[in-house]
Amino acid sequence: MKHFINPSDVKNVQELVKAGLAQKANPLSHQHLGKNKTLGLLFFNSSLRTRLSTQKAAINLGMNVMVMNVGSDGWQLEFDENVIMNGNKAEHIKEAAPVIAQYCDIIGVRSFPSLTDKKADYEEQVLESFRKYAGVPIVNLESATRHPCQSLADLITIAELKKTARPKVVLTWAPHIRALPQAVGNSFAEWLNLTDYEFVIANPEGYDLAPEYAGKAKITHNQAEAFAGADFIYAKNWSSYKHYGQILPGNEDWIVSAEKMKLTNQAKFMHCLPVRRGLIVEDAVIDSADSVVIQQAGNRVWSVQAVLKEILEGM
Numbered sequence: 001m002k003h004f005i006n007p008s009d010v011k012n013v014q015e016l017v018k019a020g021l022a023q024k025a026n027p028l029s030h031q032h033l034g035k036n037k038t039l040g041l042l043f044f045n046s047s048l049r050t051r052l053s054t055q056k057a058a059i060n061l062g063m064n065v066m067v068m069n070v071g072s073d074g075w076q077l078e079f080d081e082n083v084i085m086n087g088n089k090a091e092h093i094k095e096a097a098p099v100i101a102q103y104c105d106i107i108g109v110r111s112f113p114s115l116t117d118k119k120a121d122y123e124e125q126v127l128e129s130f131r132k133y134a135g136v137p138i139v140n141l142e143s144a145t146r147h148p149c150q151s152l153a154d155l156i157t158i159a160e161l162k163k164t165a166r167p168k169v170v171l172t173w174a175p176h177i178r179a180l181p182q183a184v185g186n187s188f189a190e191w192l193n194l195t196d197y198e199f200v201i202a203n204p205e206g207y208d209l210a211p212e213y214a215g216k217a218k219i220t221h222n223q224a225e226a227f228a229g230a231d232f233i234y235a236k237n238w239s240s241y242k243h244y245g246q247i248l249p250g251n252e253d254w255i256v257s258a259e260k261m262k263l264t265n266q267a268k269f270m271h272c273l274p275v276r277r278g279l280i281v282e283d284a285v286i287d288s289a290d291s292v293v294i295q296q297a298g299n300r301v302w303s304v305q306a307v308l309k310e311i312l313e314g315m
């Protein structure tokens, strides 16, 4: 694996899930791989899980880690070509990326979308500019449209917990007070579509994900219908793709409630975290024995460790 930006960078997703489980069983088995190698983590946006789990994974692999909040501590970066830089952006990615690459063997980048410019967001200008100009492997720590480290951890979690070969997995939209990216929903759909699981996406009218991400999933606007017989309920909010970046009125009743969970096949409750209790999910659900959100967050270490291991093996 050269980069880890989207699933097309992965040779075999099922093998990567197995590699994550193997790293979990034996976390220090490949400590030699990262010796004298440096991982740089660049955050344009906030993070708890991604920041700490990626550092932990790198330490397990024997790497050195440098972390920078580029969004608040760095020079503001220009990504457009052929511009006169007479505004507030002090450095161009054409210099910044190759400079960072002289200090780091692998670079992880987190950069959220604007939610105002659909074209620019979906072209992944920030991640693709790092890929283009850094010349070292790039790991996507959540970009404008995708969160592959999260999705791989989600597949690892489902693989650990599924009771049937082909579980019914439901991605359900849930309410939020802020306009959030589509990245987690997009990515979860994209990765689920690479399995043979039964996969349903439930969301209110106006919140359909981009078709290239929803793929072969069954899409319904009826949440109760989706929940019927489900083995996994994955809750997430996202702002509208069609009415780009907007929160549409209504839909507060899409909260994941204990009453709705009764429709399922005693489904496991999943969410990538952070989660707003009382908006996305009732306390009775997230505090129940069927909530696996902590295990899911723990698996973020093994997901990114499997990715870094494979990149290091190819260097």
Ligand code: CP
Pocket: 046, 047, 048, 049, 050, 051, 142, 150, 272, 273, 274
């Ligand atoms: N799920 C996730 O990516 O969490 P953080 O935003 O805290 O990194």
